[in-house]
Amino acid sequence: MKRNLLLVILIFGVTAASALAQSRHQTAQSLGMGSGGTAYVDGYQANFLNPANLMLDIHRSNTTIGFANIGMNAGGSLVNIAVYNKYLTSGQLIAGETRTNMLNDWFGSNPNNTRQLATTLSVAPIGVSHRSSKQAFSMASRVRITEDFSMNKGMAELLTYGLDADKFSTPTPINFNSNMVAFAEISVGYARHLMNLPNLPFAKDIKLFVGVAPKYLYGVYTADLDFNSTLQMTRSDGSSPFTINHDFNYSLQTIGELSRQLRAYEAAFSQDENAKFEDYVDYEGDDLGEAQATGFGVDFGATLQMDVSALPIPLFFNKQKTLRLSMSVTDLGKLSYDQSASNVYADGEFSYSGAQDEDSFNNFFDNLGDSLKNDVYGNFNSEDIDAVTYNLPSMYNFGASLEMGKLLVALDYGVGFNNAGINSTRSVLALGAQYHFFGFLPVRAGTRIGGYSSAAYSAGIGLDFNFLEFTVGASTVGNSENNGSSVGAAWSGIVIRF
Numbered sequence: 001m002k003r004n005l006l007l008v009i010l011i012f013g014v015t016a017a018s019a020l021a022q023s024r025h026q027t028a029q030s031l032g033m034g035s036g037g038t039a040y041v042d043g044y045q046a047n048f049l050n051p052a053n054l055m056l057d058i059h060r061s062n063t064t065i066g067f068a069n070i071g072m073n074a075g076g077s078l079v080n081i082a083v084y085n086k087y088l089t090s091g092q093l094i095a096g097e098t099r100t101n102m103l104n105d106w107f108g109s110n111p112n113n114t115r116q117l118a119t120t121l122s123v124a125p126i127g128v129s130h131r132s133s134k135q136a137f138s139m140a141s142r143v144r145i146t147e148d149f150s151m152n153k154g155m156a157e158l159l160t161y162g163l164d165a166d167k168f169s170t171p172t173p174i175n176f177n178s179n180m181v182a183f184a185e186i187s188v189g190y191a192r193h194l195m196n197l198p199n200l201p202f203a204k205d206i207k208l209f210v211g212v213a214p215k216y217l218y219g220v221y222t223a224d225l226d227f228n229s230t231l232q233m234t235r236s237d238g239s240s241p242f243t244i245n246h247d248f249n250y251s252l253q254t255i256g257e258l259s260r261q262l263r264a265y266e267a268a269f270s271q272d273e274n275a276k277f278e279d280y281v282d283y284e285g286d287d288l289g290e291a292q293a294t295g296f297g298v299d300f301g302a303t304l305q306m307d308v309s310a311l312p313i314p315l316f317f318n319k320q321k322t323l324r325l326s327m328s329v330t331d332l333g334k335l336s337y338d339q340s341a342s343n344v345y346a347d348g349e350f351s352y353s354g355a356q357d358e359d360s361f362n363n364f365f366d367n368l369g370d371s372l373k374n375d376v377y378g379n380f381n382s383e384d385i386d387a388v389t390y391n392l393p394s395m396y397n398f399g400a401s402l403e404m405g406k407l408l409v410a411l412d413y414g415v416g417f418n419n420a421g422i423n424s425t426r427s428v429l430a431l432g433a434q435y436h437f438f439g440f441l442p443v444r445a446g447t448r449i450g451g452y453s454s455a456a457y458s459a460g461i462g463l464d465f466n467f468l469e470f471t472v473g474a475s476t477v478g479n480s481e482n483n484g485s486s487v488g489a490a491w492s493g494i495v496i497r498f
Contacts, residue, residue: 024330024395024414025049025142026071026122028492032460032473033432034446035488036412038399039303039326043495044127044140045069047189050301050328050397051211054129054136054191058403060466061497062131068493069124073422075453075477075486078115078150080106082481099160105481107153112173115484116150118422118452124493129189138189138213144182146393146421151176158231165235165242174229174246181390181421182221183293183335189213203306203323212300219293219335221285222388223254241353248377249347253388255292258283259342263382266344277378290339297333297392301326308402319405326399333394336387346380393423406436414451422486424452432458440465444473453477453486462492469495 024030025048030037037049043064046053087094087102094102107113127140154173161167191211199206229248236242254262258281265280303326311321394417401410412430416423432446444460454477462471475488 024397026073026473026488026490027069028460028462028471028473028490029434029442029444030432030473031071031475031488031490032444032446032458032471033408033410033434034412034430034458035428035448035456035475036399036410036430036432036446038301038328038397038412038414039324039401040399040403040408040410043497044129044138044189045124046129046191046211047127047138047140047187047213047215048124048142048299048330050303050326050330050399051138051189051213051299052191052209052301052303052326052328054131054138054189054211055193055209056303056305056324057131064127064129064495064497066127066493066495067125069127069491069495070493071122071488071490072120073486073488074117074119075422075484075488076116076118077453077484078117079453079485080115080480081477081485082479094160103153103156103160107156111154111157112152112175114150114152114175115156116148116419116452118146118148120144120146120421133193135190135192136211138187140187140189141184142187143184146179146181148179148421149177154231163233163244165233168231168233169235171230171232171247174231176227178223178225180221180223181219181335182288183217183219183390185215185217185297187213187215187299197304200306202310203308204310206304206306209303209305210301211303212298214296214298215333217293217295217297217333217335217392218291219295219337219390220288220290221256221292222335222337222390223252223258224388225252226250244350244352246350248349249345251343251345253341253343253385255337255339255341255388256290257285257287257340259340259344262344262380263342265378266380266382269379292339293335293337293387293390295333295335297331299328299330299332301328301330301397313404322403324399324401324403326397326401328397329394330397331392331394333392335390335392337390338387341385341387342382343385344380344382346377348376348379350376391418391420393418393420395423406439408434410446419452422452424450426450426452436464442471446475448475452484454480454483456486456488458488460490467497469497 041049042053042056083105124142129138152175194208194210197206227250232245234243261281268275305324308323309321397414399412410432415427428451430448434444442464446458448456456475456477458475460473471492473490477485
């Protein structure tokens, strides 16, 4: 049976990933309207999008309590459904020119090109907010789990070609990276009506709201694996043997139980070269409930609200029109995971030379696997480090919303300060609309362009009374060919207002 070197070089990635399977905060409303929300999400959810919106009075009661808001997003350039459907669902034999075309469509022509897959799960177990005429207060908790995986074209070639001496006759980069992080946060928000501004020819009752939401961060897990290598193979020609040369270097920064297990194996191996990796490294996540990191963050923003009923907008001449212009900066801060933090690293080479060609080597590989795991890739060094640092997925957000009776339309622009998880330094534009049928049945639709994937389309529905909300939203990509696919879902949980 065909084997390839992925079985070996993923040893540490799989070990770390066994522990666990943002970017803008997602509510059922914001996801259904295209993943925006800077100028319309209110209540305790505003802590994570724009704390100034704690002051918004969108025909709702002053006090809000919410339970179990859930949001999930996954996707990226590695998830190219268009290429998958073109080549892997049409009954084609993935070989020869077909295989070459598939990888070029997926990764481009350069073997160093990298594609990414990210997932993030956000759960807000409980939140409460209260608004008065001049100021508002809130408190909310949230748990986030993010996994980010990337690999280059060379890795994809190894997966699809296997040990092919013709394909890897010249040194080929084989690289991948995996990062996982899990943490909780408690956010306390404060907003106030700062001032009234002079009326304009098209606007009156202009109010400026400002808000801030500092938060305490509680980290429970992280692991960051970076693997870089080159692979070269030479086919046996009768006078020279079949050879494999795999130059590699990797580093794994991790904490807690997994860190201690890896260091225990290193110590045992230094005393006895017959020590088995699996006898020492069997991470089961027993320490996930413990505090592995602490830190602080902050979200802040401002919203300008005005009555623009004088604007002659067709079909809504007799409706009051409220325009809101908002900006916010979210997720400023970082976590320092400092419990038994270590850096495990290796810089080595696996070389094989023999009479076999790559086909017979695949059979030989079954017996070689344990030796490779323990003596080659598992022969690492480690060092104590002060901490594994994780920078929050910070974003700048600008939004505008126009409320006209039962209709709400909105536009959002955002850009990430880093590429953590589904956060992206590639600008994102969101457009969305919501209409309240019968006053309690919101129907939502929107689109998101840019960011970490191709253009996405979203929708949402549910029940939204003055005193109770129960809504859902979902999004997906229509054509993933250019920047990959994504999928998202959100549930409002149970929201009570009084």
